[in-house]
Amino acid sequence: MAELRLNFFQRNSSKISQAVMIIILVLITSPILLGYAWLILRSFSVDMVHGFIPTKLTLKNWRFLWQEMKGYPNIWRTFLNTFWIALWVMILEALITSMGGYALSRYDFPGRTSMLRFILVLHAFPSISLMVAIYYVLKVIGLLDNLWGIILLKASLEIPWGTWVMKGFYDGIPWELEWAGLVDGYGRFEVWRKIVIPLVKPGIAVTAIFAFLSGWSEFVFINTFIFSQNAWTLSKYVKGIIGDFRFADYGLLTAVGLFYVIPTIVFFFFVNKYMIKLTIGGVKG
Amino acid sequence: MPEIRVVNFSKHFGKVRAVDNVSFDVKDGEFVALLGPSGCGKTTTLLTLAGIYKPTSGEIYFDDQLMNNVPPKYRNISMVFQNYALYPHMTVFENIAFPLKAKKMSKEEIEKKVLEVTKKLMIDKLLDRKPMQISGGQQQRVALARALVKEPAVLLFDEPLSNLDAKLRMMMRAEIKKLQSDLGITSVYVTHDQAEAMTMASRIAVFSMGKLVQYGTPDEIYNEPKNMFVAAFIGNPPMNFMENFKVQSKDGELFATRGDIMVKLPPKAKEVKFEKTEGLVLGFRPEHCKIAKKEVENSIPANVYVLEPLGRDLIVNLKVKGVGGESELIKIFAEPGMNFEIEEKVYIIPDPEKLHLFDPETEETIL
């Protein structure tokens, strides 16, 4: 029997559509890619001509990594501060939202529905409008100019929304699984820990990732509530270089800027798996 | 193994009366089926036996112990869920070992028990797979293994076979029945499939809209249905009903009549005290009739409407002229070897011993 004849386009339709897709994606992302390419090139060069061609390569712009810069705090200290904030915002948020989301999803306590609505409204509220109130609160509890003040502030502003997200993940888990756990001889808390938590792991991971990144990139609160240089974070450091009174050093600026995003990129590589799971939205184990 | 007693049990969810004042008992080692259509409160009753729901009112006893407020983990029960409720993040082995781990058993002992039960259920080759990686029938066996492995005092089943194909369902039906009688574990089995209940259970509790309508052996349920609901729910095809019959006596015998239709009632009808004798519903099962091609006494004239051959059996669909002109559809199992033509005129001869009469208002059985 003869094989069904197909023309070139029919035979290769999936390959062709894939190629078209890749071309389109490259075109769309090219401004960002070019931007990063410029950033990298500029950070290793003395100057650029025609906007894109380095005149001479150098490591001078990266000197902040191994020598003290006048007028700036130690870069590693600043790095650790940033990491510290991101880490604790992540820990607090993952811990509290994974419990709060469960309660909102599973327990029918009085005021539950109004709470769910209130969280949404709260989220729509720009936190910048809270600045003055926050200032007073931080002052009263003595956490002005303190990293813990920023950590608690960030976490508390994001926990409601994270709780809502986690509730969605818990809602996707059938009651029967929990009932099976109870019948199999476990208490409610053990069932939560041994059956439910492993199934919402992608949700916890996603919440944690976003918490980390939001802590890592926080600027407004740090700029407002942190005064001493030894509590600076990388965002504040970058802002410092752009400076209000200083003459901007573009070489240094690009190098520090790059240094600031490297951990984010590395982080993304590691957690890619979970991000993809989020879009599929699966509790598929 | 305990005896289960359910006394005046009700469960309400807000305004919904899921279960309303139900009482029944399950003897030590007995296999009882809760049977009823969707939404009649079977699962609610089962989950209350499991301790997942608390009764709104009434009592649940295991032997003489009041269990109303005892959490599931202290009840020594197992349950097989309709969708199996296997833990997706655990392997088959871990799933089955899970209830044993709760008992703080040693690793070797757990391994031994899991192997034993999985061998018996022929799933010992699948221990390393995740639930997603095995077929529905295999998942069902894993769920069963998980329920059996801890040797519970009470086994609860919630429609465990409803997700399987017909052939597998028949096979598992027999297998579960055998396992249960071998192990002698007190079991409550929820199903909406009357054939499952009839074949597996020693007693059947028929539910309708949150109420227990009848509780008895399959024989009783089949031969002496308490009302039209039970009569119609049991048997496939269900019992035939014909409306508007009168009870008349002639020559010392009782007859049900409608127009020129006249069928003889069994002698036991004479012992019945009829509160009304008109407008009654006559009921007879498809398997309790004969079909004659020539007119005979005590028969119902009808026309052949559709034939449904099932290989071994032939279901003849007949139309009988009703009172108002519209006709009633009657299904009958034909005797083997009989042939029919569409529109052919035939005569239904119901077995008088198996005739029923119902009150159309209360739907209660009169005869």
Ligand SMILES: Nc1ncnc2c1ncn2[C@@H]1O[C@H](COP(=O)(O)OP(=O)(O)OP(=O)(O)O)[C@@H](O)[C@H]1O
């Ligand atoms: N948690 C609940 N909240 C409110 N109503 C409920 C709840 N659980 C069950 N019901 C209601 O109670 C009634 C009985 O439900 P149940 O699940 O016991 O039915 P079932 O006999 O198991 O039906 P099925 O054969 O469809 O599984 C239904 O009307 C159902 O809508």
Ligand SMILES: [Mg+2]
């Ligand atoms: Mg049910």
